[in-house]
Amino acid sequence: MTRQRNDAVCDPAAAAADKPVEDFRDHLVDHLGPLRAFALSLTRSRPAADDLVQDTIVKAWTNAEKFAPGSNLQAWLFTILRNTYFSTIRKRRREVSDPDGSYALRLSVKPDHDGRLAYSDFERAFAKLSDEHREVLMLVGASGFSCEEAAEMMGVAVGTVKSRASRARSRLARLMGLAEGESVLTDADQTTMAVTGRPGAHAA
Amino acid sequence: MSDKAPRSRIKDQIDANLKRIYDDITKEEVPERFRLLLDQLRTKSLEEPAPPPHRTGDEP
Numbered sequence: 001m002t003r004q005r006n007d008a009v010c011d012p013a014a015a016a017a018d019k020p021v022e023d024f025r026d027h028l029v030d031h032l033g034p035l036r037a038f039a040l041s042l043t044r045s046r047p048a049a050d051d052l053v054q055d056t057i058v059k060a061w062t063n064a065e066k067f068a069p070g071s072n073l074q075a076w077l078f079t080i081l082r083n084t085y086f087s088t089i090r091k092r093r094r095e096v097s098d099p100d101g102s103y104a105l106r107l108s109v110k111p112d113h114d115g116r117l118a119y120s121d122f123e124r125a126f127a128k129l130s131d132e133h134r135e136v137l138m139l140v141g142a143s144g145f146s147c148e149e150a151a152e153m154m155g156v157a158v159g160t161v162k163s164r165a166s167r168a169r170s171r172l173a174r175l176m177g178l179a180e181g182e183s184v185l186t187d188a189d190q191t192t193m194a195v196t197g198r199p200g201a202h203a204a
Numbered sequence: 205m206s207d208k209a210p211r212s213r214i215k216d217q218i219d220a221n222l223k224r225i226y227d228d229i230t231k232e233e234v235p236e237r238f239r240l241l242l243d244q245l246r247t248k249s250l251e252e253p254a255p256p257p258h259r260t261g262d263e264p
Contacts, residue, residue: 025246030239033230040229054241062243122221141219142226169218177212 024067029059031077034143038078041138042085044127056081075145079153082135089131125175133168140165 001070035056038047059080067076107184126134140161147165151158 025249029239029242032234033232034226036224036232036234037226037229041225050235050237053238057241061249089247123225126222126225137218137222138226142222169215172218173214187242 024073025061025064026201027073028060028077031074032057034074035077035081038138038143039081039085041118041126041134041142042082042131052081052085055084059084072149074143075149075153078139078145082153086131121176125172126173129168129171132164133171136161136164137168137172141169 032053035053036049037053039056040046043049045054056077060077063080067073126137129137135154136150139145139153140147145153147158147161151161155163156164
């Protein structure tokens with residue numbers, strides 16, 4: 001059944017309200033890659049990451065009316081994803097009456113070793129960080145969100161994002177046994193740095 | 205030129221590594237299940253434009 005064209009013509013407001021929602025659903029597919037990367041950094045397990053992305057997509061789809069047209073779709077999707085992840089962790093913690101979270105921590109901390117990516121020292125150290133530290137580093141260090149955007153997504157103050165990111169980087173450096181001036185990078189990475197690195201971008 | 209403080213150099217290197225991990229996964233081919241999922245959601249929302257279906261049957 002095709003929709004009668006008259007509807008749209010007679011009610012332009014309804015037609016206008018309809019359109020952005022459809023557009024955003026059509027663009028979900030473009031965000032699957034970033035969503036999977038963010039999910040994997042939180043869960044550290046590929047099957048769990050893909051389940052989390054699936055939940056996120058279903059929630060986004062069924063709550064489409066809550067998306068403000070013209071706003072940042074990726075930020076909205078990332079927010080759904082991280083809220084889903086953290087509420088699952090909290091729920092799991094309650095279910096097994098695990099008030100201090102040690103069981104939930106064990107569940108979430110086990111990195112998977114399916115061999116798809118050879119774990120470098122860096123990735124191993126990253127996997128040892130807390131959920132909150134991995135999250136903030138992925139948002140502001142990797143996916144390029146501003147501290148303001150990350151603060152909104154995480155539901156915390158901008159200052160908290162900045163100090164948390166700084167502590168997370170220090171912790172990561174310590175985990176890798178990095179002394180001042182030592183390099184975290186391999187030669188290949190140095191090349192990448194030359195292309196993507198932004199020297200001196202530490203004004204904040 | 206290279207007299208940048210070691211601390212900020214470590215920060216840059218950490219961020220470069222984070223970006224590499226993130227970009228590697230982002231560039232991977234998306235598993236088929238997600239295309240199927242989007243197709244299913246699209247089909248469902250065409251059939252039932254209103255709220256999502258409840259299959260539990262325990263509602264009035």
